[in-house]
Amino acid sequence: MTPLLTTHGLSRDFGGLKAVDSVDFSLMPGEIRAIIGPNGAGKTTFVSLVCGRILPSAGRIVFDGRDITDMPAHKRVRLGIAYTFQITSVFARLSAYDNVALAFQRAQSGRSVHDGVMEALDRTGLADRAKETAGAMAYGHQRLLEVAMGLALKPRLLILDEPTQGLSDGEIAGFIALVREIGRDATVLLIEHNMHVVMELAQRITVMEAGRILAEGAPQEIRDNVAVQEAYLGGTVEAAS
Structure with missing residues (x-):
């Protein structure tokens, strides 16, 4: 291989x-x-x-x-190639949903943005926090949000x-x-x-x-x-x- x-x-x-x-x-x-x-x-x-x-x-x-x-x-x-940073790099003023949507759009996927975003949030256990402002989330949840952003890129x-x-x-x-x-x-x-x-x-x-x-x-x-x-x-x- x-x-x-x-x-x-x-x-x-x-x-x-x-x-x-x-x-x-x-x-x-x-x-x-x-x-x-x-x-x-x-x-x-x-x-x-x-x-x-x-x-x-x-x-x-x-x-x-x-x-x-x-x-x-x-x-x-x-x-x-998708990379999550050692220090969180989420957009603090945007919602969890919008953070992932931005990443998803970079992937230039033909799928529905909403479906792709919710799938990534669901996989990381954050679907119920989709509307929460990223900067207000606990640090651990910000880390998971960043993983969701990586997953949205379909790496x-x-x-x-x-x-x-x-x-x-x-x-x-x-x-x-x-x-x-x-x-x-x-x-x-x-x-x-x-x-x-x-x-x-x-x-x-x-x-x-x-x-x-x-x-x-x-x-x-x-x-x-x-x-x-x-x-x-x-x-x-x-x-x-």
């Missing part, structure tokens, strides 16, 4: 700092992949390069066989950056179920600090440290990896859960 996404020698420098340092990465269609690592490891910079928010200093990005290295972010959205690749931040335990359980459902139709790339979420969801895990890939493997392989434990997990995976 051909990878949906690959990066080759991908790098991004900020002054003298190598935030992402010659990363070779491959993601298969239909995979749920987690990226973990300590603060400053380069995780958010890496996915920002993939979605086009920033451009690389060196290297290439290939999506579905197409070189998208220099492609603007809005064109990557049309190819099927082939959905990138989630710290999506469970601010969610209650019950909401996290619902989120895990939601991502499993999303994974039936799309590929998911997830940055997450909650190790319970990572171990529950990820089929493979990529560990970053200092802008490079330290290790990759199935959850149990990462759990047992001594280098990962020393670099990130404080001795055991459980210590970070």
Whole structure:
């Protein structure tokens, strides 16, 4: 099977700092992949390069066989790459419905806007909050709204950056179920600090440290990896859960 996404020698420098340092990465269609690592490891910079928010200093990005290295972010959205931010980026003065409608319209779908919006809100458990102003919603619900906005784009690749931040335990359980459902139709790339979420969801895990890939493997392989434990997990995976 051909990878949906690959990066080759991908790098991004900020002054003298190598935030992402010659990363070779491959993601298969239909995979749920987690990226973990300590603060400053380069995780958010890496996915920002993939979605086009920033451009690389060196290297290439290939999506579905197409070189998208220099492609603007809005064109990557049309190819099927959707990204939810580490910090919520909802339009605070608009309703939940209108936030999702704006995203849906970017997808240039032939479906009814109303049907598409309500489907995305329903999948994230927010259908009964459609008329609520986004800025008045609890932070956790804003995070879910952003996921709904991503779903409205009908993505082939959905990138989630710290999506469970601010969610209650019950909401996290619902989120895990939601991502499993999303994974039936799309590929998911997830940055997450909650190790319970990572171990529950990820089929493979990529560990970053200092802008490079330290290790990759199935959850149990990462759990047992001594280098990962020393670099990130404080001795055991459980210590970070």
